Amino acid sequence: SLHRIKASGLKLQLCTNETQATRENFVRKLRAMGFDISVAEVTAPAPAACRLLRERGLRPHLLVHDDLLPEFAEIDKTNPNCVVLGDAAENFTYANLNEAFRLLIGMEKPVLISLGKGRYYKETDGLKLDVGAYMKALEYACDVQAEVVGKPAKRFFESALAELGVPPEQAIMIGDDIVSDVGGAQQCGMRALQVRTGKFRPSDENHPKVKPDAYVNNLAEAVDIILQQL
């Protein structure tokens, strides 16, 4: 499907909330699986967070997955004045959470930046709490609202559109997550298709707030429809 999109001359940007690996490693995995994708074609939360940190002169304390650390290599992390939270997985220890909390509560105005707000995800050994759950824990403890830089943040989609160099009305989002993918893209002025694969659940079709522009059974069908309408 990716190949057919590219062959048609359409531009493609992959929007992921992956925060357990650098874009480089993420792309390497995808390429190993046969997907023809380059790092420049990936929009991910960590680079978005780095842009935000630079713009605002913020020095983060990182509570993220070890494999994500290289994305922040160029960022000044001395004397932190904010906390950046990713899906830290095994790094979500009692000690690390207390450390992040103490830094936040010690700030005059706590700044918590979250690379996503997912509730949970599935791995081969079962469901796992996602970064959003830990974000809520710190938000509550510090009485602060996190700034989310991953999907469904409007900023995130805007940055993907900027990479593509197209206005929102000329872009279509295809995703399996009714809120993060479909809702986020629509908020940004894009049309959005929901695939009935992956995270899709039948109850999504009665979602109280988000209604996709169309449902498709899978990515191949989404591409069929888009190419037919060119």
Next chain:
Amino acid sequence: SLHRIKASGLKLQLCTNETQATRENFVRKLRAMGFDISVAEVTAPAPAACRLLRERGLRPHLLVHDDLLPEFAEIDKTNPNCVVLGDAAENFTYANLNEAFRLLIGMEKPVLISLGKGRYYKETDGLKLDVGAYMKALEYACDVQAEVVGKPAKRFFESALAELGVPPEQAIMIGDDIVSDVGGAQQCGMRALQVRTGKFRPSDENHPKVKPDAYVNNLAEAVDIILQQL
């Protein structure tokens, strides 16, 4: 101060949100510090949770401090149909949180019972996230609202009043926590004094929702005032 209250013939009940130890151990510590208190004079979240579990035929999965486990010794914990969350401290590991989460999300109607909703507390080695933060994480991940059995739950104060055998209008709460102690007791129809010690912060005097019936500088002053009015 406790001695003066008892000597005056007034009844006394200690309402604690302590969930890192059994009432027996809690009382042992207090007695070692010179406080004349018995187990029957302590209302604590774990026994309140046990009553609730029995009433509703619930079998808990426990995510609590090891030292609290004896309070649940008599409770059937096979094939759990709810999760009970306490201040588990070092037991708040990534693995344990995922386990509690998986049990909840696997229930047709997840039941999460929390022994408190404190945001954080201070120990000799610094501030620690309290049970409320982890409660929020699980609430968000499972899209469920926890039932809180500790302060400021109305039920909790009602159970303390039942132990005393007095109606709320004849009872006075003395506490340092504007929301858990003062707000909770007032919701239950009691009057409440806030002491300007412990958790008290000057900003409490401008709290948007809770206004104590009076402020006192410390417990001794609270007792002075109460005894004067007898």
